[in-house]
Amino acid sequence: MSYDFCSDDFSAQPYWWDITPRPQNSQAPLPASTEVLVIGSGYTGLHCALETAAAGRHTTVIDAQDLGWGCSTRNGGQISGEIKPDYAELSRRYGGAEAQALIGEARAALEWIGAFIEGREIDCDFRRCGRFVAAHSPRQFDKLVKQVKNQTPGLEQPLHIVEPRDQASEIDSDYYHGGMIVDRHCSLDPAKYHSGLLRLARNAGVELVGNCAATRIEQNANGFRVITAGGVVQAREVVVATNGYTGSVTPWQRRRVIPIGSYMLATEPMPPQRAAKLMPNDRVFSDTRKIVVYFRRSADGRSLLFGGRVSVFESDPVKSLPALRAEMLRIFPQLEDVRISHTWMGFVAYTFDTLPHIGRQDGLHYAMGYCGSGICLASYLGHRLGQRLLGREEGASAFARPRFQTRPLYLGKPWFLAPSVRFYQALDRLG
Numbered sequence: 001m002s003y004d005f006c007s008d009d010f011s012a013q014p015y016w017w018d019i020t021p022r023p024q025n026s027q028a029p030l031p032a033s034t035e036v037l038v039i040g041s042g043y044t045g046l047h048c049a050l051e052t053a054a055a056g057r058h059t060t061v062i063d064a065q066d067l068g069w070g071c072s073t074r075n076g077g078q079i080s081g082e083i084k085p086d087y088a089e090l091s092r093r094y095g096g097a098e099a100q101a102l103i104g105e106a107r108a109a110l111e112w113i114g115a116f117i118e119g120r121e122i123d124c125d126f127r128r129c130g131r132f133v134a135a136h137s138p139r140q141f142d143k144l145v146k147q148v149k150n151q152t153p154g155l156e157q158p159l160h161i162v163e164p165r166d167q168a169s170e171i172d173s174d175y176y177h178g179g180m181i182v183d184r185h186c187s188l189d190p191a192k193y194h195s196g197l198l199r200l201a202r203n204a205g206v207e208l209v210g211n212c213a214a215t216r217i218e219q220n221a222n223g224f225r226v227i228t229a230g231g232v233v234q235a236r237e238v239v240v241a242t243n244g245y246t247g248s249v250t251p252w253q254r255r256r257v258i259p260i261g262s263y264m265l266a267t268e269p270m271p272p273q274r275a276a277k278l279m280p281n282d283r284v285f286s287d288t289r290k291i292v293v294y295f296r297r298s299a300d301g302r303s304l305l306f307g308g309r310v311s312v313f314e315s316d317p318v319k320s321l322p323a324l325r326a327e328m329l330r331i332f333p334q335l336e337d338v339r340i341s342h343t344w345m346g347f348v349a350y351t352f353d354t355l356p357h358i359g360r361q362d363g364l365h366y367a368m369g370y371c372g373s374g375i376c377l378a379s380y381l382g383h384r385l386g387q388r389l390l391g392r393e394e395g396a397s398a399f400a401r402p403r404f405q406t407r408p409l410y411l412g413k414p415w416f417l418a419p420s421v422r423f424y425q426a427l428d429r430l431g
C-alpha cells in the first residue's frame with residue numbers, strides 16, 4: 001500500500017537502513033555455553049557486552065530478529081541525556097539529593113556518550129547541534145522562560161530563549177510560539193552508531209547471534225539454562241536488554257515496562273537550500289506537547305525526518321502515515337509538494353515512574369525503560385550494567401535505587417494506553 005504523496009521508491013522500513021543495510025551474518029551458531037548471555041542486541045545489550053568481553057568474560061549476544069532490529073536502528077537520532085520527571089517532581093518523590101543524583105547522572109551520561117563515540121572513532125555523523133524546544137502555545141512559552149530563569153542550583157546548563165518574533169532564525173514555521181535552545185543536545189545516525197558498536201563487539205570477541213529468540217530461562221546450579229530458537233545455551237550470567245520488546249520470557253520485567261509505538265517518516269531529498277531553509281541552524285527539534293513530535297534534517301541535510309504518535313491505538317505505520325504527514329504539514333505547510341520516501345515505527349518502553357531502571361531480579365541483570373530517550377541512557381546504562389555484572393564499583397547508579405514499579409492487573413499489554421493518549425491529546429489542544 002502507498003499513497004500519491006509517496007515517492008516511487010517508497011519504503012516501509014527505516015530511512016537509516018538504506019544507508020546502513022541490515023547485517024548479513026545473523027545466522028551464526030549459538031555456543032553450547034557462555035559466561036555472559038545478553039538477550040537483546042540494541043545499545044543496552046551491546047554496551048553491556050563490550051564491558052564484559054573487555055574483562056575477558058566469554059560473552060554472547062542473541063536477538064530474536066536481525067542484530068539491532070529493535071529501536072536502536074529505528075530512532076530519530078536525537079541525543080538528550082534528559083529524564084522525563086523534572087527536579088520538582090523527583091524531589092517530591094525522593095528528596096532533593098536523590099533528584100540531583102538522578103538528573104546529574106543522566107546529564108553526565110551525555111558527556112560520556114560523546115566521549116565514547118569520539119574516543120572509539122565511531123563514524124556515525126555525531127554532531128553537537130543543540131535542540132530547539134518549540135512552544136506549542138503562549139502558555140508553554142512562558143513556562144520555558146521560567147525554566148530558563150529558575151534553573152536548579154547545581155544543575156544549570158546553557159539554555160537560551162528564542163522569542164516568537166525571532167523564531168524564523170530557527171524554524172521556517174508559524175506554528176510555534178517561540179522556544180528554547182538546549183545547547184548540549186546532539187544528533188547522530190542511529191544505525192551507523194549501532195553498526196559501529198557491532199564492529200567493536202565483534203573485535204572484542206563477543207559472539208553475536210541473530211534470529212535466535214530466547215523462549216525460556218531456567219535457573220540451575222551453574223547459572224541459567226536458556227532455551228532459544230537456535231538451541232540451548234548454558235550461561236553463568238544472563239542480561240535482559242529487551243526494552244520495548246520485552247516479552248513473556250521475562251515476565252517480571254514485562255510487567256514493569258509499557259511498550260509504546262513511536263512513528264516516523266522521511267521526505268524524499270530536497271534541494272539543499274530548500275531543506276536548509278526549514279531549520280537554518282540544523283538542530284534537532286521537539287515540542288512542548290505531551291504527545292510530542294520530533295524532527296530534524298538527515299545527516300546529508302536534504303530530507304526531513306519527522307516523528308511522533310498520531311494514532312490512539314498501535315497501527316501499521318503505512319496506515320497512519322497520512323495522519324503523520326498531516327501533522328508535519330501543520331508545522332511545514334510549504335512541504336505539501338514534497339513526497340514521502342519512508343515510514344516506520346518501533347516500540348519504546350515507558351515505565352510507571354517515567355524513569356529508566358537498572359538492577360537484578362531473580363538472578364537476571366536488566367536495564368530498560370528509557371521512555372523514548374534511549375540513545376544516551378541505553379548506551380550508558382548498558383555500560384554500567386556490564387560493570388555491575390563484573391562486581392565493579394563504577395557500576396553504581398542512582399537509577400538502581402527507585403523501586404521498579406508495576407500495577408495490579410498489568411501483565412504487559414497496556415490497555416490504558418488509548419484513553420491516556422486521548423487525554424493527553426486533549427490537554428495538548430488546550431495548550
Ligand SMILES: Cc1cc2nc3c(=O)[nH]c(=O)nc-3n(C[C@H](O)[C@H](O)[C@H](O)COP(=O)(O)OP(=O)(O)OC[C@H]3O[C@@H](n4cnc5c(N)ncnc54)[C@H](O)[C@@H]3O)c2cc1C
Pocket residue numbers: 039040041042043044045062063064065067068069070071072073074075076077078079080212213214215241242243244245246247249261262263264294307344345346347348349368370371372373374375376378
Ligand atoms: C521511532 C523511534 C524514534 C526514537 N527516537 C529517539 C531519539 O530521537 N532519541 C532517543 O534518545 N531515543 C529515541 N528512541 C528510543 C531509543 O531508540 C531506544 O530507547 C533505544 O534504542 C533502546 O535500546 P535497547 O537496546 O534497550 O532496545 P532495542 O534497541 O529496542 O533492542 C531490544 C532488542 O531485544 C530483542 N528481543 C526482545 N525479546 C527478545 C528475546 N526473547 N530473545 C532475543 N531477543 C529479544 C528485540 O528483537 C530487539 O532487537 C526512539 C525509538 C523509536 C522507535
